Amino acid sequence: MRNKVVPAFATLLLAGTLAACGTPASSSSGSAAETVKVAIIPPSSGALAQFGSDAAKGWQYAVDEVNAKGGIDGRKVELIKKDTDATSATTLRAAREVVTQDGAAFIGGVMTSTENGALNQQLAGLNALSFNSLGKDDGLTGKDCTANAFRTVQTNSMDVNALAASLKTLPGQKWAIQAVDYSTGHSAAEVFKQAAEAAGKQVVLEQYAPLNTTEFGSYISKLNSSDADALFAVEYGADGVAFVNQAAQFNLPAKLKSVLGFNMVSEPLFPALGEKIVGFYNNVGYDVAANNALNTAFVQGFSQKYGSKPYYVEADAYLAAETLFAGIHKAGSADPAKVRDALNNLSFDSIAGQVTMRAGDHQLVRPSYLGQVVKDGSGLAFKIIASANGAQTTPQADPACKL
Secondary structure (H helix, E strand, C coil), X not given: CCCCCCCCCCCEEEEECCCCCCCXXXXXXXXXXXXXXXXXXXXXXXXXXXXXXXXXXHHHHHHHHHHHCCCECCECXXXXXXXXXXXXXXXXXXXXHHHHCCCCCEEECCCCHHHHHHHHCCHXXXXXXXXXXXXXXXXXXXXXXXXXEEEXXXXXXXXXXXXXXXXXXXXXXXXXXXXXXXXXXXXXXXXXXXXXXXXXXXXXXXXXXXXXXXXXXXXXXXXXXXXXXXXXXXXXXXXXXXXXXXXXXXXXXXXXXXXXXXXXXXXXHHHHHHHHHCCCEEEECCCCCCXXXXXXXXXXXXXXXXXXXXXXXXHHHXXXXXXXXXXXXXXXXCCXXXXXXXXXXXXXXXXXXXXXXXXXXXXXXXXXXXXXXXXXXXXEEEEEEEEECHHHHCCCCCCCCCC
């Protein structure tokens, strides 16, 4: 997962308080005095726990910041956190609980595309909106889209399209694919294969490992015995750390001209991975050095509060909150139906620059980047070597999406 990917990582939940004696489905149109409740449901265990904690951090910073300024047009925001193990059943139980018992009408912090897909189908019945800052599977804004779901993170296609523009220039002709065996891994691999073909490259091996794999020996042996001279790897979190460390033990990177990760290496993992990843390429969804006033203020404030600069999971969660807050401001209400309508084709300034929530599929159009891991003083950092405008990388809205 860059500046990190994930995985599949991601969403958000924000809600207006209920009218007196009302039910979650009957939230008021919202006065300036009402409290906006935001529920986040990130994983607290397993391979994605670190990303879940960081997503919560991004949301918390956004809520603290807006409340310190008096709220959203006078509406204070309350953050409600629920835990999940990144399985759909657990996440759906938490979502139902936070809506029916805690009065939330907006959901975020949901990480994997599988969880987000299951949640999307429940949103209308819950009268809730979802803000997905983590799940990248294209189907979430395609066949699995719903009117109440908004995605603020790039899709797999957007990220891989950004990589494709540079793929022709990356060393290596024969590529292998090593990916996690769930929807994001498979969809990323499919898009990469199309990009490789367009760039005149060849895919000579394709294999998948289950999420939470700790032993990659058999997979690495196949990579070593193939004639691949470059690798596209989609392994996240603890899985990514295990794969990179074991690949180094087998001397795999030394045999490759390029290692291109898709959400595989990111700033929180740099200390654990060390200099063995210097030279690795990775998609970067967020440029911490982006030169705009909102981003500069965000990086400075976040760094002062948490002691480190934000990376993509934290920044994407913050951007999801920016999107929600912009929708409430435009609607002049925290009523989910009014916020939903206000977000359609809404353009606003953000830490990623000027972005637009596309009405046709509720995908945020935003830039993407390609980075390379370099030494930075006593540590590591991403050097942005290519950027791509969202208008260039975002495919046309999928006709399968019926909002």
